[in-house]
Structures are given as structure tokens and as C-alpha cells.
Amino acid sequence: MKKLPRTKTRQPARTVSIIGTGSYVPEKIITNADLEKMVDTNEEWITSRTGIRERRIAAEGEHTSHMAARAAERAMEQAGITAEDIDLIILATVTPDTFFPSTACHVQRLLGARKAACFDISAACSGFLYGIEVAQQFISNHTCNTILVIGADKLSSIVNWQDRNTCVLFGDGAGAAILRYRAGSHGVITTFMGSDGNYGDILHMPGGGCALPVTKENFEQRLNTLHMNGRETFKQAVTSMLAAANKALEQSGLTIEDLTCIIPHQANLRIIEALAERLNLPLSKFQINLDRYGNTSAAAVAIALDEANRTGRFKQGDYILMVVFGGGLTYASSVVQW
Ligand code: ACO
Numbered sequence: 651m652k653k654l655p656r657t658k659t660r661q662p663a664r665t666v667s668i669i670g671t672g673s674y675v676p677e678k679i680i681t682n683a684d685l686e687k688m689v690d691t692n693e694e695w696i697t698s699r700t701g702i703r704e705r706r707i708a709a710e711g712e713h714t715s716h717m718a719a720r721a722a723e724r725a726m727e728q729a730g731i732t733a734e735d736i737d738l739i740i741l742a743t744v745t746p747d748t749f750f751p752s753t754a755c756h757v758q759r760l761l762g763a764r765k766a767a768c769f770d771i772s773a774a775c776s777g778f779l780y781g782i783e784v785a786q787q788f789i790s791n792h793t794c795n796t797i798l799v800i801g802a803d804k805l806s807s808i809v810n811w812q813d814r815n816t817c818v819l820f821g822d823g824a825g826a827a828i829l830r831y832r833a834g835s836h837g838v839i840t841t842f843m844g845s846d847g848n849y850g851d852i853l854h855m856p857g858g859g860c861a862l863p864v865t866k867e868n869f870e871q872r873l874n875t876l877h878m879n880g881r882e883t884f885k886q887a888v889t890s891m892l893a894a895a896n897k898a899l900e901q902s903g904l905t906i907e908d909l910t911c912i913i914p915h916q917a918n919l920r921i922i923e924a925l926a927e928r929l930n931l932p933l934s935k936f937q938i939n940l941d942r943y944g945n946t947s948a949a950a951v952a953i954a955l956d957e958a959n960r961t962g963r964f965k966q967g968d969y970i971l972m973v974v975f976g977g978g979l980t981y982a983s984s985v986v987q988w
Contacts, residue, residue, distance in 0.1 A: 663790040667837035670729025670828040670985060673956035674720035675706040675821075675943055678740075682818070689814040695820045703872035703917025703946035705821030713747045715756035717824035717875025719801035721952070722761060726797070729828040733763040736828075737794035740784055741770050742777020742948040744855070744977070749840045757800065766798070774853070775915050776843070777801055777948035778811075778825065779984050785829045800826045801948035808855055810875035816868065819917070820876075821944035825952020836987035840901040842894055843982045849886055852879040854978040887917060888924045890981035895929060895973045898983035899981045902969075906931060909985075910968035911958055915975055916940035916950040925973075937963060964988050 664764035681704045682693040696702055708717065718741060726733065741754035748756075773780040778801030785797040793861055802824035809817050829838070856862055857873030891914065899906060911934050914922050919940060926933050937958040946953060951974050964970055968988050975981040 663879070664792065664831040665835060666789045666829050667785045667835045667916065668827045668988075669830050669832060670725045670727070670731070671826065671956040671959045672707045672721045672726070672728060673823065673825040673949075673953040674717050675823040675909050675953065676708045676712060676717065678707045678709060679704050680707050683767060685818055688811060688968025689817060691814045691818055699728050699920070700819060701941055702819065702944045703941045705822060708804050708822040713756075714743050714745050714802045714804045715753050715760060716822070716825065717745045717804065717822065718753065718757045718800045719760040721824035721826040722757060722798055722800055724956075725826040725828050729830070730827060731796060733761040734765060734866050735796050736763040736766045736798050738785070738788060738797045739763060739766045739768040739800070740750055740781040740797065741768070741800045741802060742781045743770060743802050744772060744774050744947060745807055746770060753802070754800075763798070766795060773976060773980045774978055775917070775945070775947045775950060776974045776978070776980035776982045777976070778952045779841060779972055779982035780843055780980070782827070782829070782838060782910065782983070782984055783843055786838045786841060789829060789831055795830060797829045799829060800824060801950070803947035803948050803949050805876065805945070808874070808876050810872050813875070815877050815880055816876055819945050823943055823946040823949040823953050825949045827952065827955065839985045839987055840898055841982065841984040842897040842901060844890070844894065844980070846979045849979040850962035850977070852882045852886065852979070853877075871900060881891065884921060884977055887921045887975045890930070890979060891921070891925050891973050891977045892928050894975070894981045894983035895925070898971060898973070898985045902985040903968060904985060908969050909935070909971050910964045911935060911937060911970045913937045913951055913954045913970060913972045915973070916943065916954060917945045929941035
């Protein structure tokens with residue numbers, strides 16, 4: 651019988667490492683004091699209920715793809731690769747430049763990453779870790795060698811700036827990582843992903859899609875802006891992040907004591923405090939930057955990862971846990987040996 655050719659998937663699975671990270675936030679800062687002039691709110695309420703002090707807002711004409719490309723350039727520089735080395739660009743966002751082309755394709759053009767295939771992921775704030783898992787699969791089964799994963803959002807473009815319940819929470823930014831096989835390293839040990847579509851309406855943008863296309867009436871009702879049930883989202887966030895963290899630890903065979911650093915989604919300091927308490931960990935183990943950037947959606951965990959990496963919060967060989975939740979509902983967690 652004729653012998654079948656060796657297929658890609660018959661090769662042994664490869665371990666996948668994050669070999670570079672980068673991030674970008676716009677220059678313009680909106681402080682809590684600035685928001686006091688825009689809606690009926692006050693500095694004390696925002697700081698005590700959320701931990702957020704200021705957020706960055708994209709400039710006129712600065713799109714999700716522009717922020718993503720800046721973050722990607724920094725990640726490529728750290729990884730020591732060029733745009734030509736990239737086989738695949740995966741970009742997580744809920745604020746794409748256009749429905750199509752994908753924002754990943756816009757980034758490809760900006761970077762000159764001619765050889766890359768490109769697509770977007772829609773998993774709200776969980777999108778960056780969903781992207782890490784997809785990249786891990788593509789590299790470990792030899793489909794790709796070098797993948798750029800980006801989390802980028804311009805939430806200022808879909809926030810209702812007259813709604814004090816939401817406008818104080820969000821900001822704009824982008825974070826990126828380069829993933830590649832690296833011999834002799836454990837890299838991404840495991841990623842857990844989950845979703846629950848039954849809770850879709852606690853955090854969503856009802857209009858703008860084919861279910862409710864933009865009409866004058868919809869626009870006037872602000873259906874093309876972000877809507878949120880804050881209390882329910884808070885509850886679901888704590889529950890799902892705790893479950894995801896425990897699941898990733900179980901899958902990796904590690905215990906909480908093995909972790910050097912936890913990088914959580916940056917939505918609300920009280921959510922992170924609740925998670926720390928339930929995991930029985932001091933808050934000092936968590937990388938937190940929401941006081942400076944607010945919730946940047948898919949970018950949040952990616953920016954925090956880059957800041958932790960660049961400030962030496964962990965060294966090669968250390969174990970870190972990233973854990974996120976977002977609209978959908980979606981949630982995810984990754985254990986990485988750096
Ligand atoms: N300034 C002043 N008062 C406010 C403001 C504000 N900016 N926003 C709400 N309030 C008022 C409310 O109207 C309410 O008043 P009332 O009691 O007279 O009705 C009061 O403050 C308390 O409201 P709560 O909703 O109970 O406040 P809570 O302590 O739950 O905090 C918050 C609200 C910050 C939104 C919190 O619930 C939260 O963080 N939820 C999770 C949000 C989140 O993580 N979203 C992002 C998800 S990730 C993604 O995919 C994008």
C-alpha cells in the first residue's frame with residue numbers, strides 16, 4: 651500500500667512562548683475631574699466604586715488599527731523580529747475600524763506584514779486570551795511559526811458620553827504579543843476559555859448589527875452605544891474569573907503558590923480585590939493599571955502583561971496567570987511559564 655505523506659499534524663506538538671510584548675495608549679487623558687464637568691458624577695464616587703482615576707482617549711482620526719499597530723511595533727522590536735516574519739495576525743476587538751475588512755487586515759497594511767493571514771476575534775474583554783489560545787493551537791500543530799496577537803479597543807467610540815453609569819469606566823488602548831515556538835521552554839502551558847450566551851444582554855451594544863441596523867430612531871435612542879447592567883456584570887465577573895483561574899491552575903497541575911504574578915482584566919479594583927480574597931492572595935501579587943487607563947476591553951490584559959513584563963515583575967521560568975471576563979459573557983485564563 652502506498653505510504654501517505656507525512657502531514658503537519660503528525661509532527662509532535664510544539665511548545666509556544668511569548669517572545670515579545672508591546673502596548674500603546676493615546677496621549678489624551680480624561681480625569682475624573684474632567685468627567686464631573688460632563689455628567690452628574692464626582693471624583694469620590696468614581697475612585698471609591700471603581701479605583702479608576704483617569705483614562706486615555708484616542709485622538710481625532712486615531713482608530714483601533716493605529717493603536718494596535720503601535721503596540722505591535724513595540725512587541726516586534728522586543729521580540730527581535732520584522733513584520734515580514736509574521737505568519738498570522740489575530741486581533742481581538744469589539745470596536746473594529748470597519749466591519750470588514752477586519753481590523754487585523756488594516757494592521758497588516760500599516761505594518762507591511764505581507765506574508766500574514768489576518769482575522770479578528772469578537773470576545774469582548776476576553777478576546778486577547780482567546781487569541782493566545784488560537785495562536786497556541788496554530789503554532790503547536792505546525793500551521794504557523796510566528797503569530798502576532800493583539801487586543802485593541804477604542805471604547806470611547808461606542809460609549810454613551812451622557813450615561814454616567816458607563817462613561818466613567820472605559821478608555822482606549824492596545825496591547826500585543828508575539829508568539830513563537832521556543833525550544834527548551836514551557837511557554838503557554840494551558841488556556842481555558844468559556845462563554846455563556848444567556849447573559850449576553852447584561853453587557854452589549856444592541857444596535858449597529860443586522861438585528862438592529864442603524865436608523866435615525868435607533869441612533870436617537872443610543873442603541874449603537876454600550877449598555878450595561880453594572881451590578882449583574884460585577885457578580886458574573888467575580889464568579890467567572892474565579893472559576894477560570896481555578897480551571898487553568900487545575901489544567902496546568904500548578905497551585906496558587908506557584909504563581910509569581912496574576913494579570914487580571916482591568917475593569918474595577920473591587921472586582922480584583924474580590925478575586926484576590928477568594929484566591930487567598932495578597933493584592934500585591936496582581937498587576938493593576940486600571941487607575942491610569944480604566945477598562946480598555948480587549949487591550950486591558952495585554953497592556954497589563956506588557957507593563958508587568960517591562961517592569962520586571964517576573965523573570966524567565968516564573969509562572970504567571972492571566973484571567974479575564976467580558977461581554978458575551980466570555981471568560982478565559984492562561985497559565986504561562988515565562
Ligand atoms: N457617579 C455617581 N453616581 C453613579 C455613577 C457615577 N458615575 N454611576 C452610577 N451611579 C449611581 C447609580 O445611579 C446608583 O444610584 P441609585 O442608588 O440612586 O440608583 C448608585 O450610584 C449605585 O449604583 P450601583 O450600580 O449599585 O453601583 P455599584 O457599586 O454596583 O458600582 C459599577 C457600579 C462601578 C458599574 C459596578 O457595578 C461595576 O464595576 N460593575 C462591573 C462593570 C464592568 O466590569 N464592566 C465591564 C465589563 S468588561 C467588557 O466586556 C467591556
